[in-house]
Amino acid sequence: MNFHPDKKVLDELFPYIQRYQELASKHGIDDIFQDNGGKLLQVLLITGLEVLPGREGNDAKDSNGNEYELKSVNIKLTKSFSTHHHINPSIIEKYRQVDWIFAIYSSINLLSIYQLTPTDLEFYYDKWERQWTDSGGKDINNPKIPLTYVRKYGSLIYET
Numbered sequence: 001m002n003f004h005p006d007k008k009v010l011d012e013l014f015p016y017i018q019r020y021q022e023l024a025s026k027h028g029i030d031d032i033f034q035d036n037g038g039k040l041l042q043v044l045l046i047t048g049l050e051v052l053p054g055r056e057g058n059d060a061k062d063s064n065g066n067e068y069e070l071k072s073v074n075i076k077l078t079k080s081f082s083t084h085h086h087i088n089p090s091i092i093e094k095y096r097q098v099d100w101i102f103a104i105y106s107s108i109n110l111l112s113i114y115q116l117t118p119t120d121l122e123f124y125y126d127k128w129e130r131q132w133t134d135s136g137g138k139d140i141n142n143p144k145i146p147l148t149y150v151r152k153y154g155s156l157i158y159e160t
Contacts, residue, residue, distance in 0.1 A: 020074055027051060039072050043103045069095060072103040072112055073147060075111075080144035087140035091138050092125050101157075102150045114154030121145075123125055
């Protein structure tokens with residue numbers, strides 16, 4: 001098997017990628033290539049938030065112990081933010097307790113970060129509760145929050 005000519009470029013870049021992973025590990029991110037780990041690190045460092053360990057619960061906390069839900073979108077791929085694969089009243093209630101941080105990317109380039117409060121997102125919480133009830137209690141699979149909504153109702157906290 002012959003190596004692709006670009007392998008040399010990758011070999012030159014790899015020590016920097018490893019340093020990026022070392023920085024991420026210092027902040028509780030085990031793999032920059034999984035679950036938007038590289039983007040998560042950037043958002044954490046810009047906002048001053050700390051990652052919360054584990055896959056359950058909220059994503060991050062600030063120095064005062066306030067927890068946050070973190071979302072990101074690559075606008076080259078989609079124009080809305082994913083939420084949760086099993087939205088139900090208990091998840092909605094959890095969401096009502098925290099602010100959300102929305103990071104907007106174009107490919108891997110961060111464009112802006114918005115913060116929305118539970119009040120800002122109540123429109124969706126009400127909508128999802130009605131949908132869940134109307135469906136006879138069937139969990140909602142990953143309802144989206146449009147980028148336009150985030151930009152209209154969110155507070156811009158960072159912009160490149």
